[in-house]
Amino acid sequence: MSYKSIAIDGPSGAGKSTLARKLAGELGFLYVDTGAIYRTVGLAAFRRGIDPSDGGQVTPMLPQLSIEMCYGGDGVQHMLLNGGDVTEEIRRHEISRCASQVSALPEVRAFLLERQRELARAHDVIMDGRDIGTVVLPGADVKIFLTASPEDRARRRYAELSERGEQTCFEDVLRDVVQRDELDSSRTAAPLRQAEDAVLADTSGLTLEESFQLLLHIIEERLQR
Ligand code: DC
Numbered sequence: 001m002s003y004k005s006i007a008i009d010g011p012s013g014a015g016k017s018t019l020a021r022k023l024a025g026e027l028g029f030l031y032v033d034t035g036a037i038y039r040t041v042g043l044a045a046f047r048r049g050i051d052p053s054d055g056g057q058v059t060p061m062l063p064q065l066s067i068e069m070c071y072g073g074d075g076v077q078h079m080l081l082n083g084g085d086v087t088e089e090i091r092r093h094e095i096s097r098c099a100s101q102v103s104a105l106p107e108v109r110a111f112l113l114e115r116q117r118e119l120a121r122a123h124d125v126i127m128d129g130r131d132i133g134t135v136v137l138p139g140a141d142v143k144i145f146l147t148a149s150p151e152d153r154a155r156r157r158y159a160e161l162s163e164r165g166e167q168t169c170f171e172d173v174l175r176d177v178v179q180r181d182e183l184d185s186s187r188t189a190a191p192l193r194q195a196e197d198a199v200l201a202d203t204s205g206l207t208l209e210e211s212f213q214l215l216l217h218i219i220e221e222r223l224q225r
Helices: 016-027 035-050 055-064 093-103 104-122 132-136 150-162 170-186 208-223
Strands: 006-008 031-033 067-071 077-081 125-129 140-149 197-200
Touching: 006 132, 016 031, 016 125, 016 208, 031 035, 031 104, 035 067, 035 077, 035 093, 035 104, 055 104, 067 150, 077 150, 093 104, 093 170, 093 197, 104 125, 104 132, 104 208, 125 132, 132 140, 140 170, 140 208, 150 170
Parallel strands: 006 125, 006 140, 031 125, 140 197
Antiparallel strands: 067 077
């Protein structure tokens, strides 16, 4: 039996995870947040006090890591690092940058590639990230490139961080969003870019429900083909 796969790529803060989780619930697919996996590797580097941008330090750490994903009853993807639940910790502001840095290392990407593909071989998946439609699942049944203006994306990220009680200011978050996009798009290893056969969805100015309906429409239309 072959499984269906939906790839959602795009820059940070475009609403990928919120929308992908909601869509997975609606369609009965497994939701895979690949950013959370890179964040877990970033956290591991941070905890060990090693430079996340230095392949010479990060690569020897990889075989020592046990990274697992499990799902709560609510469909939330929990990340376990060496047996400890790090789901909340990987969302911290400082870990975002570590994640972006480790994700630019080809060794890290190679280490995680097969694991992501395995999930798609065993389930109907909706997977979000930066290179799902271009590298991880080039044969995905539906590919969406989800974006929104930097200000809209920073506003969402800022609201998320404030909700979690993290002290930060909007300008810092906006600067960070722009820098991280630059880093994710300019790296040589699997940079963030729209696959040729991906549908571009811009959610600037749309509510969550409107964005959800837009994506659901694209997916249903493509899956029927
Ligand atoms: O989606 P996110 O912000 O949680 O992702 C964290 C970092 O991981 C982001 O800076 C880019 C990187 N990433 C990646 O390079 N490839 C993916 N498929 C997913 C995330």
